[in-house]
Structures are given as C-alpha cells and as structure tokens.
Amino acid sequence: MFLPPPGPLRAYAVMSFFDSLARGVMLAGGVLYFTRVVGLGAVQVGVGLSVATLVGLSASLPTGALGDRIGHRRLLVGLHAARAALLAAYLLVDSFPVFLLVVVLAGLAENAVEPVRQGCLGTLTTPGNRVETLAYNRVVHNVGISLGTPALGAALVAGTAFAFRLLIVFGALGILVACAAAARLPDRRPEKSPGGSLMTVLRDRPYLGLALLNGLLSLHSELLEIAVPLWVAEYTGAPEWTAPLLLLVNVFLAIGFQMRAGRGVTEVGSAARAMRRAGLAVLGCALAFATTGSLPSPLAVAVLVAAVTLLTVAELFQSAGSWSLSYELAAPERLGEYQGAWNVGTQLGRAAGPFAITLALSGLGAAGWVVLGLTYAAAATLALPLARRAAATRPRATAVQNSLRVKG
DSSP, rough: OOOTTTTHHHHHHHEEEEEHHHHHHHHHHHHHHHIIIIIOOHHHHHHHHHHHHHHHHHGHHHHHHHHHHOOHHHHHHHHHHHHHHHHHHGGGGHHHHHHHHHHHHHHHHHHHHHHHHHHHHHHHOOOHHHHHHHHHHHHHHHHHHHHHHHHHHHHHHHEEEEEEHHHHHHHHHHHHHHHHHHSSSSSOOOOOOOOOSSSSGGHHHHHHHHHHHHHHHTHHHHIIIIIHHHHHHOOOOTTTTTHHHHHHHHHHHHHHHHHHHHHTTTTTHHHHHHHHHHHHHHHHHHHHHHEEEEEEEHHHHHHHHHHHHHHHHHHHHHHHHHHHEEEEEGGGGGGGHHHHHHHHHHHHHHHTHHHHHHHHHHHHTTHHHHHHHHHHHHHTTTHHHHHHHHTOOOOOOOOHHHHHTTTO
16 A cells, blocks of 8 residues: 655644554544453443543544634644544543543544534645545554454453553553654645634534434444344354454455445435445345345355445445545635534434444344345435535536536
C-alpha cells in the first residue's frame, strides 16, 4: 500500500493509522482489562459502555461546529491529547463509579474527535479526490485495527495484570503519535466564515433524513458482527472455525478493494446509486445466508463465504456513497457541524440494529434473513429520491440535480 506524497494527506494518513492501531489494541482489550484486572462485573462494564455511547453522541454536533470556528487542527490536537490522557486514566480505575466517570469522559472525547477529523479532511481535499482519499484512510484504518490484534493476543497469552496495563499504555502512546501527526496538519479554514446561529444543520431536514437513512444502511456492520457469528453457530452445520474465517474474508476484501469501489463515486448522483447497489448486494447476501441452514457442511462454508463477499461489496459501496453525500450536500463553511450531524444520524439509525437483527433471526430463522435483506434493499432505493430532494435545496442545485438525472 503506497503512501500519499509528503504533505498534509500523508500526515493525515499517519494520524489515522496510529489512531486505529490504538483502537485495535483496545477493541476487546479494554473490556477484558476492566473485568480481569479491575475486577468489575461484565454487566457493570456493559452498562458503563452503553451510557458512555449515549452520552458521547451529544459531543458530535457542538465540537464539529467549534472546529469550523476555531480551526480543526487545533481542536484535533487537543482532543487527541485528551483521549490519550483518558485512556491512561484507565490505570487509575478501582471501582464502578470511577470507571463510569472515566468511560463517559472517554466516550465524549471519542465522539467529539470524529466530526472534527472529517471536517479537517474536507478542507484538505477537493470533490475530485475526497472519496478516494477517504477510501485510502479506511484501508489504513482496517490495517491498523488488524495490526493491533496481536498485541491483545500477547496480553491474553501472558494473562497477567501487568500485560493488560502495558496494553493500555501502548494504546495511549498510539494516540499520542496520532496527536503529533495532527499537529503537522495545516490549519485551513473555509473561505467563508460560518456566521449566523449555531447548529444551522438542525434545520436542514433533507440532510438529516439522509443521515438517518445512512444509519440504517450502515447495518451491514451489525450483520457482520452479530448476525454472521450467531447464524453460523446456531443455525448451520459449518465447523467452528467458519465464523473467524468469514471475518478474515471481510477484512482482506475491504482492504484490497475499498479504494477501487470509491473511484467511481465522485458526486451526489453516483453516491446515491452506490447506496442502491449496496442494497442489492445485501439482498443477495441475505438470500444466500437463508439457504445455508439446510446445506451439508462443505457446501455451507462455500455459500457462507460467497454471502460474506456480497456483504463486503455492500460495505464498500455504502461507505463510498456515505462519504460523498455527507460532504457534497454539506454547507462548505460548516463541514464539521454537518459531519457531526451525519455521525449522530448514523448512530441513531444503527441503534436498533442489534435488537432487530437478533429478533428477526431468533424468531423467524431463515425467513428472518429474507426480511432483513428486503428491508435493507427497500431502504436503499430511497437514497436517490432523498438525495434529489436534498440537492434541490443546495446553492449548487442545478449542477447537482444534473448529476442525479444521469442513469437515475
């Protein structure tokens, strides 16, 4: 994987890599640290993380808007420093109240950094290279997450409190390196200052509608992380190693083809059509999964691999479409604010995902896959009309609408 040329995009890629490396280390390691080292109960940890997620959503909009006003780089550096300090504060947790305080503050920082990072990238790119740059950084993110896994494996093998504390330190250092990379980014601001009242995006109903739809279409992640392992273990005769194999298939395909999937998505029209293609891919995936419960083991594995391949295709197209729509339909002087709203809409749209998926599969079995696939495909068809409606209210409405008419 080649590096971007020296300059802002390389610094941004370095920031993305070390940030995702730290996330990969802490993805499961944080939970195990609190249960095995601190001695908290699994339910306590689950409650704390859920509260942190819900409270954290409140940070996306105000910090995105703040970045538009004071500069994204300055805020990025401060947020990364805060995240590193809060991660290091995990070492001080010795009770549930302290745990709850630390994880809620960490959740606020985690949710705050995303729209600022995306707003910053919007100032470093143009519509012509934005989706490709985002696709590249998604690949960097996946590589970083994957490389963080061996560190967690080493801590599990050692099984000592010191090993898990070292894991926390390693994650905090990774975020500090990301902080240093953020400090090298240029402080570019929109040519037009975001005047007027705060949270203008809350009155932009077409944009908010697309953000919520994007949340629903982001459920391919829950399908992969929840539905696939559950289905393989409970409803098929596939061997136990099948679920990890399917996750590896997804990771390698995502790393190998994310940039290629993003190359054709250059404006609102192609982004909406990418969303629609994602819907068809999920429908095909769901129909394939529905057949595997009655197949013999070798054939079931082969069909499961094909189904996850289709699910990954949906992930690639949906993410590329999401990136383009979230930027192209945003007010140029309010990129951080609009990205914050997009993140909130996405998270709210996905909030019911785990419950809906487990309810469909446990209650309906194979028919549950059909219901999920049809629902997703039907929702995906709304992307184009919603994008048309949103485009009609933009300052560049004529040019954007022309792009939507082609192959619409």
